[in-house]
Amino acid sequence: MRDLLNDLEAGNHLSDPDPVKRAQNQMKVPLAKRFYEKVETAKAPEGFAVHLDGKPVRTPGKVLLSLPTERAAKLVSDEFAGQGEKMDLTSMPVTRLVNTAIDGVASDTQAVLEDILRFASSDLLYYRADAPERLVARQAEAWDPVIDWMRGRLGVHFFLAEGVMHVEQPRESIAAIGFHLRQRDEPLRLAALHVMTSITGSALLALAVESGELEPEAAWTAAHVDEDWNIEHWGDDSEAVARRNARKRDFMAASDLIRALG
Structure with missing residues (x-):
């Protein structure tokens, strides 16, 4: 799948x-x-x-x-x-x-739903930098409102960590996201959510866009806080720009389809 x-x-x-x-x-x-x-x-x-x-x-x-x-x-x-x-x-x-x-x-919406849940169990938004201070602040500014929205919307709790070592999330939280997704298991909507999730590495950002909590452009920016920080300090190249533009095209197409579905 x-x-x-x-x-x-x-x-x-x-x-x-x-x-x-x-x-x-x-x-x-x-x-x-x-x-x-x-x-x-x-x-x-x-x-x-x-x-x-x-x-x-x-x-x-x-x-x-x-x-x-x-x-x-x-x-x-x-x-x-x-x-x-x-x-x-x-x-x-x-x-x-x-x-x-x-x-x-x-033909198999359950498999797609489970794949999105796998992303949710190790979502981009859980893993934070410990330095420099400006990057830490940027991540918090972009990501904390989405975490807070999920807490208010679904009553879930997440463990945040510094670095990239995997942190196990509460089973109850992942189960709540799964229940939320099952209310959105139409093939078109689920496929669009999967595209946004896999491109950004964040099921939470995808769900925030789908629910109208976050504008697509804001979600795209939030997903690239780390990448934009590196570009500011180390520069970019034409191939990286082309890859990013292609990913953004697919991300925006998925968000357009979700909005059009109503």
Whole structure:
């Protein structure tokens, strides 16, 4: 299941957990020529479908691509409409995520939920620097409000630690997060949560975005406190920037889909 979730391209395209390597793999596959002119959304039996020249789009698994809200369907239709003479799947992150949800996540939502819980048991937000003082303060400023929100929302308690040594979290807290996730186990929502979680290393940030507690841009910034600190002091390079931009594209696509689901 983890392999499938990492494979946002789906179908027969090559896959890699790293978004930049996935994009590079895509370049090895000749781009298909755009085969349609008109893109529109239309009512479907279980929501809204995307039509290309009047014909409904199907997933690589040959399942009707249907979304529960018109707003969500428009995210996909806009990606199809934005294609040029060649179809570039790397520029269609919402479509790839929807395909993954329909063809993969829908068949085993429990496995995806459990994977998110594994992240929650060792969440980025638990592990703090002990120095320098400014970095410690930045982490607290970005992360403590999310910890406090989870405590208020779910009544959970977490152990915070300095360094990277694993700290066992209370079973009751992880169980409460699991119960919270089970109320959100629709395949599309769960797939989007998994993408945000795996990209940031934080299930707590993903859940804060999903609940509307945190804006996506703020969550992205919070997930990169350490990385931004290192960039400020040691600089960056073009490959690192490309990897980060690719991850952010997928993160924002997942958050857009969650918002569109309502």
